């Protein structure tokens with residue numbers, strides 16, 4: 001039986017970015033978008049063009065960089081938002097304006113303070129306006145999961161009549177349960193007289209941990225687009241995870257009559273990239289992309305897998321991009337192997353000089369570490385790019401003494417506005433001592449909101465990747481640092497965050513206060 005296409009709409013760069021602290025710069029968005037294009041995602045929602053000048057620029061840059069996927073911008077049902085989306089998407093090979101308005105009684109009454117009639121009127125006007133600027137328009141009924149079915153039928157019919165070719169049914173607050181949600185989507189498709197003129201889509205949030213289950217229930221009921229994010233990143237508890245949807249569809253071809261065009265071998269590198277850029281580590285037991293997803297610890301399982309892999313594995317690790325290194329990168333590798341592996345990971349360099357900087361760091365790392373994994377390369381490039389931004393502070397040297405029964409002492413040499421300064425400080429631990437020493441020079445008066453360490457690969461020679469989040473006067477910045485020595489990685493991350501605080505460069509976060517490295 002021939003399968004129907006299931007459109008994969010990735011919203012990592014828009015809804016994913018709405019996770020507090022997950023903001024991305026324009027260049028980071030382009031880097032992730034190019035990876036999503038490689039993954040063969042059908043639609044990339046690049047941002048919310050009207051949200052801020054930074055996000056407008058990011059949507060524009062993604063639209064101008066990506067040709068293999070459709071690029072989309074979100075817009076409220078307001079002319080100014082739709083015009084901004086249309087303008088940002090003008091350079092796209094394939095663009096889409098995604099406009100939305102809430103349809104649940106609670107949102108219409110308290111948030112929009114509009115009557116249902118006014119909401120329908122606004123939705124129709126928004127779709128018409130968007131169609132005047134772009135021939136591909138998606139309309140979403142925000143909070144559809146808590147909306148009345150009769151009203152949904154009415155507004156969806158009107159939106160299709162006005163020119164929307166995709167109708168999205170979001171479970172905005174993650175309230176739905178799979179069986180009733182599937183029934184609701186099926187009922188909508190049956191009852192809306194012009195439903196055959198649009199693709200029905202779902203966008204599920206994970207507040208009850210059911211985003212993927214709800215999405216698949218809707219697919220079974222006739223939805224042919226799923227909105228999802230890498231690693232399930234997204235507002236609050238996140239969105240449906242792309243990798244879980246894609247692999248569920250692929251693994252259960254026996255009972256699902258849809259297929260996607262995703263090249264799953266890029267899933268793990270994309271997951272790593274998103275995690276590195278946002279500073280959100282992936283939990284070890286996360287389906288598909290967690291480091292334990294294909295690991296077997298117990299004897300009976302190990303025995304079974306050794307005798308016949310499928311006894312305990314329903315997917316092959318290599319099919320989703322685990323350990324795809326055909327060439328092992330190490331200290332004897334040259335520039336060509338390095339460049340080619342980065343190319344496979346979707347990382348391109350703006351100049352030969354940038355490649356050379358990254359290659360020099362790679363050689364330093366290879367001296368410390370036997371084998372360089374893809375994850376190391378992602379971290380290394382992020383580190384090079386983070387270091388390349390406006391450098392008010394620079395780590396020149398550091399030494400930390402940490403002995404049993406003694407208070408740790410850090411001696412740090414910091415480059416500050418062209419001068420080198422030496423300081424020392426004690427702290428409750430080695431990292432605390434280093435941060436205190438750096439602060440003696442920086443005197444940032446910023447609050448440390450988050451400090452997290454993540455081992456990039458396994459083994460004691462693994463690189464540690466550190467995220468530091470600082471907050472000052474409502475402005476939040478992330479700093480990233482990677483090194484085989486986690487205290488040095490911590491110092492780099494702290495300095496990186498201080499440099500971000502010192503720079504006023506354009507950031508994309510909707511509220512303009514969260515900044516990433």
Ligand SMILES: CC(=O)SCCNC(=O)CCNC(=O)[C@H](O)C(C)(C)COP(=O)(O)OP(=O)(O)OC[C@H]1O[C@@H](n2cnc3c(N)ncnc32)[C@H](O)[C@@H]1OP(=O)(O)O
Nearest residue numbers: 048050051052076077078100101102111112142172510511
């Ligand atoms: C479910 C979702 O994920 S929806 C997308 C959520 N994402 C974001 O909000 C990130 C981007 N947002 C932003 O940058 C800002 O909120 C902006 C630029 C869009 C708007 O900022 P402001 O003009 O300061 O408005 P503010 O955010 O305080 O309030 C939202 C306004 O939009 C209205 N609104 C909300 N949704 C819609 C909609 N779909 N269509 C029309 N108006 C809407 C609200 O009723 C409110 O109107 P009011 O100012 O008349 O009370």
Ligand SMILES: CC(C)C(=O)C(=O)O
Nearest residue numbers: 100140142143170172
């Ligand atoms: C804007 C819409 C699609 C959304 O993100 C939601 O309803 O969750």
Ligand SMILES: [Mg+2]
Nearest residue numbers: 015172203235
């Ligand atoms: Mg959402």
